[in-house]
Amino acid sequence: MPNLKLTYFDIHGGRGEPARLAMFIGGVAFEDDRISFQEFGANRDRYPFKRVPLLTIDGVDLSQGNTINRYVAKLAGLYPTDALEAAYCDEVMDAVEDIVSQQVVTMSIKDEEEKKAAREALAEGPIALYLRQLQGMLEARGGEYFADSRLTVADLKAMVWVRGLRAGILDYVPTDLADELAPKLVEHLARVLAHPKVAEYYARFS
Numbered sequence: 703m704p705n706l707k708l709t710y711f712d713i714h715g716g717r718g719e720p721a722r723l724a725m726f727i728g729g730v731a732f733e734d735d736r737i738s739f740q741e742f743g744a745n746r747d748r749y750p751f752k753r754v755p756l757l758t759i760d761g762v763d764l765s766q767g768n769t770i771n772r773y774v775a776k777l778a779g780l781y782p783t784d785a786l787e788a789a790y791c792d793e794v795m796d797a798v799e800d801i802v803s804q805q806v807v808t809m810s811i812k813d814e815e816e817k818k819a820a821r822e823a824l825a826e827g828p829i830a831l832y833l834r835q836l837q838g839m840l841e842a843r844g845g846e847y848f849a850d851s852r853l854t855v856a857d858l859k860a861m862v863w864v865r866g867l868r869a870g871i872l873d874y875v876p877t878d879l880a881d882e883l884a885p886k887l888v889e890h891l892a893r894v895l896a897h898p899k900v901a902e903y904y905a906r907f908s
């Protein structure tokens with residue numbers, strides 16, 4: 703097994719969280735390099751594209767959250783070997799990445815009224831669309847997991863997004879939006895959080 707170090711913010715969400723979870727679930731040893739926003743700012747130039755997450759594999763950098771997710775999920779046994787199931791898994795991860803990118807745009811809005819308007823439009827438009835669409839995909843795959851009829855890294859990526867919405871990480875986006883528009887995704891969130899290793903992972907931080 704290569705020597706692995708995952709560098710990401712010290713938060714329970716975001717683009718680095720699915721890879722941390724996947725490695726923990728699969729018993730893949732890694733250095734969990736949690737950095738503060740200040741440390742990131744001071745070392746920004748060291749990261750590829752000046753962004754994180756960053757996975758260092760035997761000292762060599764690998765960037766891009768979903769690329770990292772796929773790689774570590776293969777090591778952890780959380781990525782389908784069947785080509786079509788792998789595509790279903792990728793589809794969900796890329797869809798979540800789409801909506802996260804749209805959310806991030808609103809984070810730099812300084813004016814509070816402007817931010818409120820942008821977030822309300824986001825909630826009514828893109829977030830509602832992605833919640834409904836992802837719920838439809840889950841139902842199309844049997845209703846329990848997004849791919850391979852078992853827990854995969856796609857479930858971790860979707861869970862982290864829905865968990866963040868319900869936790870209120872985005873001011874002006876109602877925390878019950880997922881419950882209202884996509885109750886099956888909320889059930890999915892509960893299912894993933896109840897996985898013994900996921901529960902153990904979050905219990906370490908409470």
Ligand SMILES: N[C@@H](CCC(=O)N[C@@H](CS)C(=O)NCC(=O)O)C(=O)O
Binds near residue numbers: 754799
């Ligand atoms: N396409 C990249 C985007 C990475 C990204 O934007 N990361 C954010 C944190 S989640 C970041 O480093 N932001 C710092 C900045 O934009 O200055 C990926 O999927 O990993």
